[in-house]
Amino acid sequence: MDNAKKRPKGPDIGLHQARRLCQLDDAERLAFIAEGLPVILRSAQGFWAAAEKLQAHSREAKVLENYADEEAAKILILVDAVRCPPKLIASRLNKIVGWFYNHLARLIYAEAVSWKPTHLAELREYVDQQRHGHYLEGHAGEYIAPNWAIYQRESLLYADVEAYQDGTLEWSAPRDPPYGHFGSFRPRALLVAEAMEQVGMFTTAGLKAVSEIWGSLEYREKEDHHDGRKLTEQLLTRLHDEGLILDTAKAEHAGTLYNEWQIPMYNLEFSLIPVSLEELEAEQEREFWSMAGDPR
Structure with a gap:
């Protein structure tokens, strides 16, 4: 065991290397992200296309729909890295790129x-x-x-052993989604990602425009969708002027970006917040007395 602990770390070869984006200079990073965004989008679209063909298998279809959602969320995360103001890149980029692999972060981004x-x-x-x-x-x-987002994802995907508050153990069998699979509703995160591609954002020049326009305003506290609409308008105007918008783009794609593209979240946190049993039991007591009426 001691010898195993002293073994040197293996080389950074293989998958899960997105953190190395932090080692690239700004121009290299934008070009590399622009190359990857269509790859991620095709992956998301492939999952969704497969989900639509599995209407008779609602659980399996929902699993694929969720995969499509998470892949689309990875696009939104990377675009938020591009929207991050230059003065914050050094301090925030490593954390933002970490969300790329974090299921909870991706689920929240999609939601x-x-x-x-x-x-x-x-x-x-x-x-x-x-x-x-x-x-x-x-x-x-x-x-x-x-945590509901994680539980919903895992219980749909895996058979597992589940524990309850009283210590009871039970087998959890993967179950069908409670409301079935609504195959006609394309995931909204996927719609946003597809709109981004159509307006020309999945190019180095397009991402440069995103960086320069959105990076001019830091979202800290009171910045809102009104600010975002102005920046989106500036971005679409520039993408049009530079001839980056695809011939297949429609007015609805611009509308999706105006109405569905969430304001930047690079200044937020996405790690799981542990809640102790003592905290939960104290909250239960407060809930009980708020319902029953505190006699004290």
């Missing part, structure tokens, strides 16, 4: 497409609510449940 926060501070609250490792469920918070 966040549908959120309409007032500003970044409110979006931070939404994100933080999704990061809790456990939470209370039930009429009076009587049940302790694991």
